[in-house]
Amino acid sequence: MTDSYNDRIHPAGQFFILVVITFGMMIAGGVVGAGIIWMFYGLDPLLSLIKAGVTPQVVNELWVLQVTSTTIPLFAGPFVFAKFVVKKPGAYLKATVKFNPLLLVMVFAVMIFSTPLMELLININQKMVFPKFLKGVEQWMRDSETEAAKETSILLALKSVWQMLWALLVVGFLTAVAEEFLFRGCIQTIFTRLTKNPHLGIWLAAILFSAIHMQFFGFLPRLMLGVFFGYFVLWSGSTWTSVWGHFINNGTAVVVTYLYKQKTIAVNPDDQHIFNYGHYTFSLIITLLLFFVYRKLTVTKTQQATL
Structure with missing residues (x-):
């Protein structure tokens, strides 16, 4: 074959x-x-x-x-x-730009409406407790998390608009391009061919994507982001759709952090208790609906006729 x-x-x-x-x-x-x-x-x-x-x-x-x-x-x-x-x-690499531009609107909507869902996953992840014989592993994970958070805090100690724009370029755009062409481009393609299953390829690439960041108490939300990005690429055929989603995620964090430090907004980007279970349920339903619409937009008229 x-x-x-x-x-x-x-x-x-x-x-x-x-x-x-x-x-x-x-x-x-x-x-x-x-x-x-x-x-x-x-x-x-x-x-x-x-x-x-x-x-x-x-x-x-x-x-x-x-x-x-x-x-x-x-x-x-x-x-x-x-x-x-x-x-x-x-x-x-799947660097083609030949896809329905409405997909970019759908990606934006997914990233916005899935925010409460991501908060829920963060809170679940933060409550992770290891058995006593693995306490050493848990402490290593927490130390890694603390060090990563410290580095991020220093990089995003933004004092001017120019520093914010620089962080938006590097952390927002360039990091999104680099990581998406690596994980959703090459690695997801390799895993899909290895397993002969595109869905398994997406999940394996997402697991590796989350693990490689060495922030284990943020593993679940990053895993889910990787899955989102994976399906963006699978259905559109273009890595640029996941780059856009990744940029929205990272770029929003940069801008919100800057505005908070400048006391322009009161919402603390580190606060993970903004939403309630009603918001979580609504977020899940809308996110699934948006993915359904996204998938429908990528199916050609010929394919629709055979469904």
Whole structure:
């Protein structure tokens, strides 16, 4: 049986090669970033990052490493893999823009109306308790969560509109592009071919997407976002639909954090008890309805006639 994918390399081999390429680029990017920091900021900030970790005093240096060791490699890795390894960028990256523009409206609506549902998942996740013999694992997870939250807080300590726009560009747009072409483009395609089941491919890619962030007490909402993004791509055939959804999610967090810090709004972005169970139920129903409409918009008239 043949398909639109590359048949020369087994999907498991493809996944291994993609991981090696991407992590190799991340290591190389970290070295380049360290060189840039040394050149423009001096040796002391670099040593401070290595010894003391992330602090407000090295926020500029942290942005450099964010771009060179994470953002760029996460995009370049899947591009190199799709272009030069499997040599089918169209099938693996799915960068086409030939889709119904109404899908972007539907993606926006899904991201907005699913907000209470995401809050519910966060609250469920936060109540996760491990048995006594796994307390060491739980403590490691909580420490990882605390460190990630600290780094995010420092990066988003936005004091001006220009800093907010920079964060919107890097955290909002560029991160969305990089992560979506990696996870929903290449990885979801590989897992779908490996399992011969597009739905299983979506869930496996979403699980990996959530786990790789090393924020375990936010695992469930990030997993569900990954599933949302996966179906956006599966039904539209374009990764740009999931990039748009990812940008809305990240960009909203950036803008709301900035407005809160500027005391323009009173809603604390870290408050996870804004909605009630009525809101959660309504959110679930509307989100499912929106996905139904999204799916209908991607079905051609010929396909509709056969349903």
